[in-house]
Amino acid sequence: MRHVSIGFEVHQPFRIRKDFLWNPMYRSEVLSKYFDDSLNKEVFERVKRKCYVPATKIILEEIERGENEGYDVKFFYSISGTFVEQAEKWGREVIELLQQLSYTRKVEFLSQTYYHSVTSLWADLDEWREQVKKHIELIKELFDQNPVTFENTELITNFRIAKEVEKMGFKAIVTEGKESLLKGRSPNHVYRVKGTNLSLFLRNYRLSDDIAFRFSNRNWDQYPLTAKKFADWISWSEGDTGMIFVDYETFGEHHWTESGILDFLRWLPRELTRAGVKMVLPREVYRNVYDEISLDQTVSWADVNKDESSWLGNIMQWAFDEMVRRTEMLAKELGGDYIKAWRYFTTSDHYYYMFLGSGGPAEVHSYFNSFNSPIDAFINEFYAITLFQEEMRNKLGINNEPFIFNVNGQRGKEVWTLKQFYEVLKNHPEYKEFEKYVKEWSK
Numbered sequence: 001m002r003h004v005s006i007g008f009e010v011h012q013p014f015r016i017r018k019d020f021l022w023n024p025m026y027r028s029e030v031l032s033k034y035f036d037d038s039l040n041k042e043v044f045e046r047v048k049r050k051c052y053v054p055a056t057k058i059i060l061e062e063i064e065r066g067e068n069e070g071y072d073v074k075f076f077y078s079i080s081g082t083f084v085e086q087a088e089k090w091g092r093e094v095i096e097l098l099q100q101l102s103y104t105r106k107v108e109f110l111s112q113t114y115y116h117s118v119t120s121l122w123a124d125l126d127e128w129r130e131q132v133k134k135h136i137e138l139i140k141e142l143f144d145q146n147p148v149t150f151e152n153t154e155l156i157t158n159f160r161i162a163k164e165v166e167k168m169g170f171k172a173i174v175t176e177g178k179e180s181l182l183k184g185r186s187p188n189h190v191y192r193v194k195g196t197n198l199s200l201f202l203r204n205y206r207l208s209d210d211i212a213f214r215f216s217n218r219n220w221d222q223y224p225l226t227a228k229k230f231a232d233w234i235s236w237s238e239g240d241t242g243m244i245f246v247d248y249e250t251f252g253e254h255h256w257t258e259s260g261i262l263d264f265l266r267w268l269p270r271e272l273t274r275a276g277v278k279m280v281l282p283r284e285v286y287r288n289v290y291d292e293i294s295l296d297q298t299v300s301w302a303d304v305n306k307d308e309s310s311w312l313g314n315i316m317q318w319a320f321d322e323m324v325r326r327t328e329m330l331a332k333e334l335g336g337d338y339i340k341a342w343r344y345f346t347t348s349d350h351y352y353y354m355f356l357g358s359g360g361p362a363e364v365h366s367y368f369n370s371f372n373s374p375i376d377a378f379i380n381e382f383y384a385i386t387l388f389q390e391e392m393r394n395k396l397g398i399n400n401e402p403f404i405f406n407v408n409g410q411r412g413k414e415v416w417t418l419k420q421f422y423e424v425l426k427n428h429p430e431y432k433e434f435e436k437y438v439k440e441w442s443k
Helices: 030-034 037-069 081-090 092-103 126-143 159-167 205-212 227-236 261-274 315-326 328-334 336-345 348-352 359-368 374-396 418-425 429-442
Strands: 003-010 075-079 107-109 172-176 190-193 199-203 241-247 289-293 403-407 410-415
Touching: 030 336, 030 374, 037 081, 037 092, 037 261, 075 092, 081 092, 081 126, 092 107, 092 126, 159 172, 159 190, 199 241, 199 289, 205 227, 205 241, 227 261, 315 328, 315 348, 315 374, 315 410, 328 336, 328 374, 328 410, 328 418, 336 374, 403 429, 410 418, 410 429, 418 429
Parallel strands: 003 075, 003 241, 075 107, 172 199, 190 289
Antiparallel strands: 190 199, 403 410
């Protein structure tokens, strides 16, 4: 291929306390009661030291080197709002380094959901839209960029999501180059989502995973992976424009500095230039559409199935999700730290920790899990969201069950009071037909 777009997912969740069931707190402030700031700080500061600061400095240096030597070094970033909040608490220098990247105009910042949430998988997309809008404002404020490329949480994408992304004004979306989606075609092209005007970038997961998962594997038949070797692989690949997309923590955290990963990052732009491959940004090439692709399935970048089952694939995840959804209107009525805490609960990581499986996928989930096991995660997380709901009901003086709407066989919003019903009705006129039943229920 002649062009490559290389980018990084940068995300940290606000982790639910690991001992919530065994050591519940009742008298703390809302956020510290449910979320483990000491653990979040510990993780962030470690990754900041090992990855965020050194990797970003390397990229800044290589951009400057490229300018001095007559070639372009370009990368894109997708940064969650929860990562930014943690950086503002424990690593302001990381934000300043990222802002320096933006000033070079050689780095593109994508948009995503502010809370890196699963809300795009809900039938009702109100909250998903709010989180996307909040993230757009964050990118404008921090980096002075109007994002044109969208990356939904964990690359979760289907036609419904793509249509909403187009409605919000984005020009392109990123998802996984899954074989069942490509149907024999190469991922190394810019496509268009059939039925829309939205461009589609497909992550080349084989090349991406060579860095993300196999770089330190001494049993891999291609070990060691050098920047020269990788640049040659890219140049020899069929297609015109490929996408390499990995977690930023790959560089120094998942693969330690001693593995040579930071040296790989430093030399890669130089070796790409030598191999005749031009580094480009998604916003620069999204118009170069090669063909159409039908998004007739839900795609993600997780595990073997590469669908939504990593987050909503078992009864524990379904139960947790149901409780998260039942607390939405309570949190929105109370506002303040309650709505912030509720949105932290929507973060995909909490669902991911409850994944059940075996083999390679289970090993990956175990590596990223902040709990001892999926069962341990469920016990503590489900208890936390249950007590969170109880606390808000008590604060609002609500002693009844919620009224949950079901439209065309799909679970919709829920309300706890008649007042909440009329609030929801403003955005959902289709619920008007339920008014008589809601009034009877509220008596």
